[in-house]
Amino acid sequence: MTSVRTRIAGMALFVPAIFILSVLFVYPFFRSFIGSFRVNNHWGLQNYLTVMDLYKGDILYTLAISLASLLILLIFAIILGGFLRLKQNTVLEFLFKIPLFIPFVVVGHAMRVFLAPHGTLNAVLAALGLVNLQNPPSLAFSATGIVIALTWKNLSFALLMMMGAFRSIDDSYIEASYNMGAKSLRTIVSVLMPMAKGAIAVSAVLIFTSMIGSFSIPIMLGAGNGPQMAMVDLYYQIVYQNNYGAANALGVISYLLSMGAAIYYLRMVTTHER
Amino acid sequence: MNAKLKLFLKFLGYACAIFVIFGPISSIVLWSLAQKWYWPHLFPQELGLFYWQKVLGGNIMHSLALSFYIAILVTLLTLLFTVPMSYLLARYKIPAKGLILTLFLLPQAFPQLPVFTNAMVLLYRWDLVGTMPGVVLIHLVGALVYSVWTLVSVFRSIPIALEEAAINVGASKLRVFFTIALPNAIPGIIAASLLVFLYSLDEFTGTLLIGSPFITTMPIYMYKTAMGYEMQVAAITALLLMLPGLLLLFLIEKYLKSQYLATFGRG
Incomplete structure (x- = not known):
């Protein structure tokens, strides 16, 4: 029915976007695989050996930071999301949407000054008598600082995902739980949580992936010496060492760690587009 | 739970949420207005718009x-x-x-x-x-x-x-x-x-x-x-x-x- 000319015109509408994405994402994506196996114009595993030698600790560090932030976020989002599901509170809901709209670099810098030895956090804690300012702890340039910043930035996303899942649970289950005498927390843990198992798993995978690939926050909050997160190592390999082979090997490892999200997205496309 | 305790908890919850969200942001607001700020002072010794004028120009x-x-x-x-x-x-x-x-x-x-x-x-x-x-x-x-x-x-x-x-x-x-x-x-x-x-x-x-x-x-x-x-x-x-x-x-x-x-x- 549709004429050939309309079909061609239709296809032409796809060309610019697909072209840009293919040239600037898909092709570079595959190039990083090829580049990771190239050593002085030969094929080999040398880059991976270099990366393992230099960055084994940093890869574990990246995993540890990502898992720690993820755990804090999940506990926070399940509990607060649960309470907001049971009792609507537009003020809190709005408040926790703010981090989503603050740029990463701003979060990085804000945390640098907030968590500094004489920063606002220690000032408040000292006023409460929890911290001695003669010898203040510094969280800014440490693993804890990165965990706090990544957690803060992802508060909104985690909460939005969880509330979306909880809202799709029918009220009757919650009423039944209350009728059996369960309190709010109990209802969240034994009714809402098990029913949103799938959604919780998906959020966990997506959050974990974005943490593995995070760059601006770790580069602003990482310590000058000591372990770095994988993306910071990768950036330094490019900028200071000009070693694209090692950088690409590190990149491929980060892709492998992100496979969970990739599989989820692929399944989403295949199930939606039947 | 008595009503007073409930109100207190609610207040505490809001205070925590506001501190969590606005704490980090408040630090940069403070720094943007600090004309003089030497540690170990907790707050700037001199506040003003000097840097705003300088930066915006x-x-x-x-x-x-x-x-x-x-x-x-x-x-x-x-x-x-x-x-x-x-x-x-x-x-x-x-x-x-x-x-x-x-x-x-x-x-x-x-x-x-x-x-x-x-x-x-x-x-x-x-x-x-x-x-x-x-x-x-x-x-x-x-x-x-x-x-x-x-x-x-x-x-x-x-x-x-x-x-x-x-x-x-x-x-x-x-x-x-x-x-x-x-x-x-x-x-x-x-x-x-x-x-x-x-x-x-x-x-x-x-x-x-x-x-x-x-x-x-x-x-x-x-x-x-x-x-x-x-x-x-x-x-x-x-x-x-x-x-x-x-x-x-x-x-x-x-x-x-x-x-x-x-x-x-x-x-």
């Missing part, structure tokens, strides 16, 4: 204008490239549709930095590193993906019955798009373009790689001043940089469905 305005210029350009190009395409994807049987949608998922699924470093090698070859077109192109990668995701779901949420009725009375497909689908999608398109605009304004990773050393957008300017410990300048830049996002949140929070927001905020 300096080269930050150039970065600000550049950032807005790039963001507007990216938004317009993104709309041009994705509105008709998303409509077709939402409504028609397209050959290799699964493949196309997968293509638009890839950048969401994998870390950006390793890919962008390889894109940088290509852009070097074409002399686009350190230029405006280079930065616009690298912003487009994220913007296109984000826009297609949002717009396909916008067009899908419009009841197809309207369009079918128009076709039945003999309207052409082009006319259906312009007179029915497009006007109905306007709120969604506005939401998508505002978020794409914000994405481009805040983009850091790609700009750092592709824009250096000549294209200094606001996030890059902020990063450089922060790393150089120009505390007041960095704080003021940070505040200016977060303003558009907050404004957007206050203005259109009601209209932003959570599914639009969920894919936002990675980088």
